[in-house]
Amino acid sequence: MKSLNVLVLCxxxxxxxxxxxxxxxxxxxxxxxxxxxxxxxxxxxAVVGIGVLDLKIFAEQDNMTxxxxxxxxxxLAEENNIFEEAYATYRGIKDFRFSLGKGVVRFQNLHxxxxxxxxxxxxxxLGTENSFRKLSKKxxxxxxxxxxxxxxxxxxxxxxxxSEIAYDEKDFPRYSSSSNIKxxxxxxxxAFDTGKQTGFANKIELYKFDNWTFSNGxxxxxxxxxxxxxxxxxxxxxxxxxxxxxxxxxxVGHTQxxxxxxxxxxxxxxxxxQMGVDKFITVDWSWVTNAEFLYTANRSWVYPTSFxxxxxxxxxxxxxxxxxxxxxxxxxxxxxxxGKYKLSKSAFTTVGVLxxxxxxxxxxxxxxxxxxxxxxxxxxxxxxxxxxxSFWF
Numbered sequence: 001m002k003s004l005n006v007l008v009l010c011x012x013x014x015x016x017x018x019x020x021x022x023x024x025x026x027x028x029x030x031x032x033x034x035x036x037x038x039x040x041x042x043x044x045x046a047v048v049g050i051g052v053l054d055l056k057i058f059a060e061q062d063n064m065t066x067x068x069x070x071x072x073x074x075x076l077a078e079e080n081n082i083f084e085e086a087y088a089t090y091r092g093i094k095d096f097r098f099s100l101g102k103g104v105v106r107f108q109n110l111h112x113x114x115x116x117x118x119x120x121x122x123x124x125x126l127g128t129e130n131s132f133r134k135l136s137k138k139x140x141x142x143x144x145x146x147x148x149x150x151x152x153x154x155x156x157x158x159x160x161x162x163s164e165i166a167y168d169e170k171d172f173p174r175y176s177s178s179s180n181i182k183x184x185x186x187x188x189x190x191a192f193d194t195g196k197q198t199g200f201a202n203k204i205e206l207y208k209f210d211n212w213t214f215s216n217g218x219x220x221x222x223x224x225x226x227x228x229x230x231x232x233x234x235x236x237x238x239x240x241x242x243x244x245x246x247x248x249x250x251x252v253g254h255t256q257x258x259x260x261x262x263x264x265x266x267x268x269x270x271x272x273x274q275m276g277v278d279k280f281i282t283v284d285w286s287w288v289t290n291a292e293f294l295y296t297a298n299r300s301w302v303y304p305t306s307f308x309x310x311x312x313x314x315x316x317x318x319x320x321x322x323x324x325x326x327x328x329x330x331x332x333x334x335x336x337x338x339g340k341y342k343l344s345k346s347a348f349t350t351v352g353v354l355x356x357x358x359x360x361x362x363x364x365x366x367x368x369x370x371x372x373x374x375x376x377x378x379x380x381x382x383x384x385x386x387x388x389x390s391f392w393f
Contacts, residue, residue, distance in 0.1 A: 027055040027393050033349075034387040037125050040380040051388055056085070063092035069103075071137075084137060097144040102190070105135035105157045107201040107217030109236020109249040111276065113290035114336040115352035115386040118274060120251070125382040126358045129296045129330040129375065131255035131268045132232060135219070137162045138199070139192045151208035159199040160192025165224075165258070172310045173225075175260065182317040184260045197223045203234075213238040223258060228267070230255045245278040259301040260320075268298040284342040288352070291335045299327045300374070323373035327363035330375070332356070338386070346392040354384040 030052040038044035056069040069085035087101025110118060117123030121134045140159035146152045166174040166185040174185040192198075203217040217234040232253030239246040251272040257264045276290035302325040306315045338352020360378035372378045 022060045024058045025055070025393075026058065027053075028390070029053050029393075030388050030390040032386070032388050034385070036385045037382065038384075039125065039377060039382045052390075063090055065089045065091070067103075087140075095145055095147065095150065099140070099142045099144075102137060102139050102162060105138050105140060105159050105199070105201050105219070106155075107135070107157070107203045107219045107232075108234045108251065109215050109217070109238070109247070110134060111238075111247040111249065111274065113274075113276060113292070113334075114288040114338045115350065115354050115384065115388075116336065118249075119272065119292055119294050119332075119334075124332075124334070125354070125356050125384050126332070126377040126380055128294060128332060129268075129298050129328065129360070130270045130272070130294055131230075131257065131263065131265055131296075131298075132251065132253050132270060132272075135159075135201070139190065140199075148207050152204065152206050154204045155202070157199070157201040159201065159221075160194070160197040162190070162192075163188050164192065164196050165261075168310065170310055173260075175314060179315050180317045181260065181314050182320065183262060184258070195224065197221075211239050211241045213240075219253075225258050226256050228254070228256045230257075243280050247274070247276050249274040259303065264301060266299045266301045266325075268296055270294065270296040278340075286340045287337070288340060288350075289335075289337045292333060294330075294332045296330050296332075297327065298330070300325060319374070326373065328360055328372055328375055329363075330358065330360040330378075332358045336384075343389070348390055350386065350388045350390065352386050354386070355381065356384075357381045 029050065032047050032049055032051045035047040035051065036044060037047075054069065056067060059066045066088045067085060068083060071082060071084035083102060085101070085103035087099050087103045089097055089099045091097050108120060110121060112118070113123055119128050119130060120132060138159040139162055140157050142155055142157045144153060144155040146154055163186045166187045168174055175181040176183045176185055199219070199221040201217065201219040203215060205213055205215045207213055213236075215234075215236040215238075217236070218232070220229055220231045222229040230253070232251055234249065234251045236250075237246075237248040249272070251270075253270050255265055255268040255270070259266075271294070273293045274290070276288070278286055278288045280286045300323045301320075303316050303320045305321055306313060308314075334354055334356035336352060336354035338350050340348050340350050342348045358377055358380055360372055360375050362372045
């Protein structure tokens with residue numbers, strides 16, 4: 001943590017002492033002027049406040065660039081967690097870019113929706129059963145070759161999480177408590193140990209098609225103790241000109257997490273499709289429509305009611321044992337549309353509506369769709385009405 005603090009001070013103070021440095025602060029803030037959510041059979045609620053807050057600091061000198069992105073709405077009490085991104089990039093070799101640090105592994109063709117973000121970046125009213133999310137807060141090293149003028153860009157990442165399971169002196173996992181355990185104890189790490197976790201990703205983007213961009217991403221990830229790895233393949237298409245922007249994404253993936261890990265799963269197969277369009281009506285007005293579909297088949301680990309390890313007997317929390325081995329198949333989709341009005345060069349207001357549906361079924365056992373252990377809002381639909389003001393700075 002001390003080393004990161006020193007890095008931050010250097011990045012902020014050095015530009016004052018040296019004219020060779022270029023620095024900039026960029027950010028985005030979305031204010032919910034009116035945000036009303038309603039889930040079937042539940043009382044609706046309205047929110048007025050900050051919807052999104054991002055702040056990123058850049059420092060550049062010659063062929064070196066450093067960047068810090070602050071996670072201002074995250075869990076700041078956790079070590080190093082204030083930084084969602086903290087990396088350095090070197091561009092001194094033609095057509096190459098080398099990066100090292102903590103940040104996002106951008107193998108997906110992630111795109112903001114209409115009134116909220118994509119499923120893979122937390123954009124949902126009902127909650128989702130998918131295991132894949134935006135791969136952020138990863139310790140990584142990456143190499144990129146190519147650029148837009150060459151017609152392609154290929155990026156390779158070697159990465160791990162910014163946290164890992166804590167082990168005792170006999171190399172047994174530590175648990176979060178001595179009774180009724182629900183999860184492992186975790187350690188925050190600034191670098192990952194390849195003996196405990198290893199990730200690889202690749203993304204290629206092709207630009208030689210007028211205003212079209214095609215992308216293909218792959219990811220592979222495995223932790224110590226996992227029986228099968230986590231992996232996914234992603235295909236993306238984007239089109240953009242002065243009048244319209246179109247985006248599409250397809251992801252097929254498989255996840256396995258350790259039995260007492262957060263959002264644990266023995267096996268989760270998922271399929272995701274997104275399509276959207278942003279059409280300019282006038283210079284200041286545009287109309288945005290986005291649709292997403294998500295299907296998951298998620299099987300839980302089989303949990304014992306108790307077990308003995310290293311001389312200690314642990315009781316397992318009932319929230320885990322009551323869904324031991326269950327298979328839940330969930331189909332979920334949302335359709336959202338909005339009008340955007342440009343207030344200034346770097347600010348706009350959005351007025352829109354969203355409809356979302358979630359259908360989940362359980363293999364054997366409980367057949368009541370309204371309640372499946374560990375699954376929220378099964379068989380429900382939801383609405384969201386949004387009026388927001390957003391600023392780039």
